[in-house]
Amino acid sequence: MxxxxxxxxxxxxxxxxxxxxxxxxxxxxxTSNLLPSPEDPTTGVASKDVIVISPEVKARLFLPKLTDSNQRLPVLVYYHGGGFIVDSPYCLNFHRYMNLLAAEAKALIISVEYRLAPEHLLPIAYEDSWTALQWVASHVIANASIEKDPWVVKHGDFGHLYIGGDSAGGNIAHNIVLRAGVEPLLGDVKILGLFLSCPYFWGSKPVGSQSKEDLTGFAYKAWMCVYPSAAGKDAFTPGGIRYVESAKKSGWNGEVQLVVVDGEYHEFHVNDPYTKKAKDLIKKLASFISR
Structure with missing residues (x-):
């Protein structure tokens, strides 16, 4: 052969x-995966793995140190990056990043494992991610037909539910929130806030500082691979800025904040979260979740 x-x-x-x-x-x-830990040596955050729907959709939960055994915490449903083709909540970068964010925000984080392309083309990642969010929301229903997770039941404050993601995960988070606008979450749970870090948005025309060459590079090739039925130093920055501008012009009355970190590469805060700029961004995100 x-x-x-x-x-x-x-x-x-x-x-x-x-x-x-x-x-x-x-x-x-x-990428090599890390096992969950009852206590991260750096942050003190506990983590564990759960199955949402076997075997397709899973998640890793992150619980910061509690000041009270019955303490209620903001809930963040998070979608990892990786261009829809690589990475997971279990790899070093995202496990470490979730530990740091959970500790800083004092939030319960559900980091979703969705199926990857090209073995599973889009929109499967969107569907898996929506399934995971509905699983989280169903914890407020007394007679829900799921195996409830005790961390979510005991410590989740569903009056403070946030959605977030980076790169491909930012794209997913955007699509999830749009869907939640027309399809209610179980238990009538509401999403209080959304953040998109270095979101992976793509189109057929250059945006802002993008050139025509940007639209034919690796990011374009990846998009054509994972979704063939769809047509700074970070090439995605112009798209993120345009997203914020469009949200402000849409007539939506909520609060929008744009954070641009000059001179940094795509997903810098995930790949090396210990630099000053990365720490500053993590603090901003944590402040948003915990307010």
Whole structure:
């Protein structure tokens, strides 16, 4: 049988993966996963894994140190980045980032594991993410037909429910909130706030400082791979700015804040959360969640 090097390539997303025309997918970058911990040595945050719907949708929960055993905390449902093709709540960067954010915000975080493309093309990640959010919301229903998680039941303050995500997760969070606007959450739970970090939005025309070349680079190729039916130093920044401007012009009466961190790369606060700029951004996000 011919080797992969002689097969016709459909999508080349090196160094992450290659998709061949015969349907085979070759992954090159495999991230190592971390186990949950009853107490993170740096932050004191406890973590554990849960199954939302076996085996497709899972999540890792992060619970900060409590000042009271019955303490209620803001709830953040978080969607990780990775271009829809890599990473998970269990890999080093996102596990570490969630520990830091949970500790700073004093919030209960549910970090969602959704199925990845190209094995599972969009909109499957959107559907999995919505399923996870509905699972979280169902904890307010007394006779809900789910296995409730004791952390969520005992410590979740559903009057302070937030949605967040970075990169592809920011794209997911945006779509989730739009859906929640037309399809009620279980128990009539309401979303109090949303934050998008370095969101992965893409289009057919340049936005702001983007060039025509930006629209044919890796981000474009990844989008065509994960959703083939859809047409600073961070190339996604102009799209994020346009998002905020559009929200302000839409007639929505809520509060909108734009935070631009100059001179930093995409997802800098996840990849190295200990720099001053990363710490400052984490503090801003934590302040938003915990107010």
């Amino acid at each position: 011919a080797s992969n090097t002689t097969k016709e390539v459909l999508h080349d997303l090196s160094p992450f993966l290659v998709v061949y025309t015969d349907g085979n997918i070759e992954r090159f970058l495999v």
